[in-house]
Amino acid sequence: MTDLKKMYSTLRGDSFPMEMTISFGDQTLVYRKKTWKIPMENGALDERGLRYGENPDQEAALYELVNGNLLLGDCRYIEPGNGLVSAITVEDMLQVGKHPGKINLTDVDNGLNIIKYLIDKPAVVILKHNNPCGAAVGTSLADAYNRANRCDRIAAFGGAVVTSRPLDRQTAELMAENYLEVVCAPDFEEGVLAILARRKNLRVIRMAGIARLAEFEHHRFIDFKSLIDGGIIVQQSAVNSIRSAADLKPATTTYKGVAYTCERQPTQREIDDMLFGWAVEHGVTSNSVIYVKDGCTTAIGAGEQDRVGVAEIAIHKAYTKYADITCFDTYGIPYADLVLEIARGTRSADDKLAIDAKVKAERAGIPGSVMISDAFFPFRDAADVGIREGVTAILQAGGSIRDFESIQACNEADPQVAMMFTGQRSFKH
Template sequence: MADLKKMYTTILGDHFPMDMTITFGDQTMVYRKRTWKLTQDDGTVEERGIRYGENPDQEAALYELVGGNLTLGDCRFIEPGHGLVSGIKAADMLQVGKHPGKINLTDIDNGLNIIKYLMDRPAAVILKHNNPCGAAYGKDLADAFNRANRADRIAAFGGAVVLNRPCDKATAELLSQNYLEVVCAPEFDQGTLEILGQRKNLRVVRIDRLDRLAEFEKFRFVDFKSLIDGGLIVQQSAVNSIRSAADLKPAAATWKGEEYKVEREPDAREIDDMIFGWAVEHGVTSNSVIYVKDGCTVGIGTGEQDRVGVAEIAVHKAYVKYADLLCFDTHGIPYAQLALEIQQGKRDKAQQEEIDARTKADRAGLPGSVMISDAFFPFRDGADVGINQGVSAILQAGGSARDFETIVACNEADPKVAMKFTGQRSFKH
């Protein structure tokens, strides 16, 4: 077991070259491997690449685009000089903690992928295994992180946090109360590093360009998928085109010559949550359904094979996380610990029954939320899952042959449920 633990903290090293050139016909893109010269506790300087890949026995390297450009058709891809994760310098690793590996960097990257659409207000995204587990706006940065963390305290354990404003002392105090792997922000105010330093294994990373992240909204990059036979699938990166109410489309359909349309229009709060939710959805592994309310995630369902199933999973997760939060607020311990202590005879079962009853009565905070689906509902059953939990509005891609069924479901609901189409799918694999 000692060797296994050591494996997770050992820097594997790699045999990848310092430079890599990719040629697209007569166009060339040049990449350089990112390494960091870091001063150790004993004063020696060591040059390191990333710790390892997805697992400790996989060599890995990080490359930054440093030369060349690419234009394919009408698409001009991102140019050199715009490095974010690939541009992290040794001076930006304000606290190294455990040296970062591939998963840490891809979590930061997907956090940036989401938060680049949320730059107008203080916001925080917490990620685990390249999926958001909590995302929120806030009246200030500390409030944004607190809301994101309380959306899913369980999954946030050991997560990566991306903040879109300089980290202040109030936010640092909240961060230091959690076990986290990475905290990333455009800057860290004076005194915050001493607070965050209470967590010795925490990686604290500054990304200078993060304050200009909104500029990356329209940037495209080349997205590679490697196949087991050594082949490649290459695609343009996705762009979120739903950025305002004007981008939303009416939920209407025709079936056997009859016209169907949603009878209730979303209000301003629901539209705001639609825009926010679609931005978060942009970074969630498909098939996915999420629920958001007042600029904060309530339940996130990721990576399922069927849409009704993922809608149900997101509801189940919302109930589990809500009960855990109630337990923590009431008794100062996680729900799982409460259940264990009841089983051990250390607590009264009435404490658990009270939390369960309140969670059921509150329906885990789902009533009034907006249901977001990254693609169309092939049948109304997926939408019915959310409607039965009291969602007030739905945002989905539209385009199903049976869109009329979901429209009918919204109109039959009491009270009626608003719905809009995006006309855009948001799959991510």
């Protein structure tokens, strides 16, 4: 049987060419494969590209655009020489650990995809398997990281972190308490690398381009999807058009000649959370529903087939993660360890009862949250899920023939719930 653990630490190598050319009609894009000379344990330099793809038995390669610029409708590529993930050099890898794998870099890339809409504030996104498991803005970078991490401390284990600000010592100390795969920041203050070095295999990446991420906000690129028969689907990348309160639309509709309007308007705090949540939603695999409060995710539901199901899954996750962080705050151990110790007879069951009672009383911190859906609600059932748990506002795309049901749900709630439409869907597959 193959030693899978050994496979994870093995450099697979790849058979991909050093140069790749893509032509769109009379326009040509030239890409060069990225390789890095990284010291091995014996001190020798080993020049390789990506360690492997999504799994250890898949070859993979990273290519950087080095020549050409595509103009296709309103799609205009970033000029060569302005790369982010594809332009990472050995000098940018301040702590290597191991050659990066495909997932490491796609996690960072999706983190940038979210952070580019939050670049004006101290912001942190923690990602796992190309989905955010926690995202927050804060009064400082340390505050933002702490809040993002507490959203889902369990999923953050082995995750990738992207920050909008240079990493400071206080934030680094918090990060060093966790097992992380990648930390990517625009720069690192003095003394930070020594703190992060406590984690031997952590990859630390300096990406100066984060400072100008706002320039990438309106640039579209071509997204490729290869089919199993060798065919290719291409599409323009999505752009988030919901960037200010003026971009939000009243929740109003007409059904069988009757007009329906959401009666309560959102507060400024709820509007801020709507804008923050829609930026995060831009990087979540659809179907998705997320809950946010005070510039921080409280629960993230991603990649489900039905909308009410993902709304419920996000709530279930919120209770599970809230129990874990409450237990960790109280006893210094994960909730799962608490349950195990009780089963072994080494801890009183009253400790678990106390944690469970607190989580139930505080409803996993969901009350006051804003519910964000990446597409319209086909029925009111998903809205009802959030309302029952205490959300005070909802943001959804709108456009369903049954929008009136969701509006009714908000108006019938006690207290009433605000709802706004985006007029934009935010699917990501």
